[in-house]
Amino acid sequence: MQEFSPMNRGFTSYRSPRTIALVGKYHSQEIAESLRRLAEYLYERGASVFIERETSENIGKKVDLSRWVTCGFNDIGAHADLAIVLGGDGTMLNAARRLARYCVPLVGVNQGRLGFMTDIARDDMLTCMDDLLDGRFTPENRMLLAAEVTRDGKEIASNMALNDVVIDKGAIGRMIEFELFINGEFIYNLRADGMVVSTPTGSTAYSMSAGGPILNPTLTGIALVPLCPHALTNRPIIVNDNTDIELRIATADDPRVHFDGQVTLDLLPGDCVRLRRSEHTICFLHPPGYSYFAMLRQKLQWSERPKGP
16 A cells, blocks of 8 residues: 655645545445445546545455555645545544544545435445536535543643533443533533533434434534433523533542543543533535435434334
């Protein structure tokens, strides 16, 4: 496989992409043939193709990827006009966090199950590429959360999340107790299994399962959704995107914080998790005819008749 060598190349546009990176679902051999076919097609259309390094290492033994450049996310961010993600929502979440600071637009090909963020079905993959290369995809910006964790007044960790940041009780069955502050104002003490702090993109993920509202992704609000609160009057709250949110751990046996369900950090009583809108955004590119509500109807099976006699 070729290794990436730095190039001096100005950024063009998602409307005329010349350098396209392919990112695949980790530890999945199922995408190997789809990724090879896609790389071949893009190359034949005159695009320069990068293969994300871990993707290449994972599937390179099954299909021959030696003719394309292999590189990491930093080089993709510096040189790619856009990235095509083959996988499910988890693969897209990881790529989004890794590429957010580089403003690289993302296109999703669904190789997973639900695929709220991966618009293109595997069988339609190649037929959609002409529209992509000819600039007929529609951009949509999505907000991210920026989070920092402090202990004894010092920052011990920071991360971004496209879906959500979740604080929970961990493996031990007892509830967690924490204090919620919004813009420095004390809101309440909460005893619960935890709290989901969700972006509009993440409103169809853990937040929805916990009883939170579905937010159109073009909104810039933040949803705070308690997990199994001890007091049933603790209901989901939506705040605007310029809000500073702070959760202070009061009592807990095994508290943890999760970023997009993929990065986890152990917490201690007294730790604070501070959240705000990130300065970075993610640009998703949608194929012609994309509709958010049509996607919801399909994925959530709205209007489907009950099965049975």
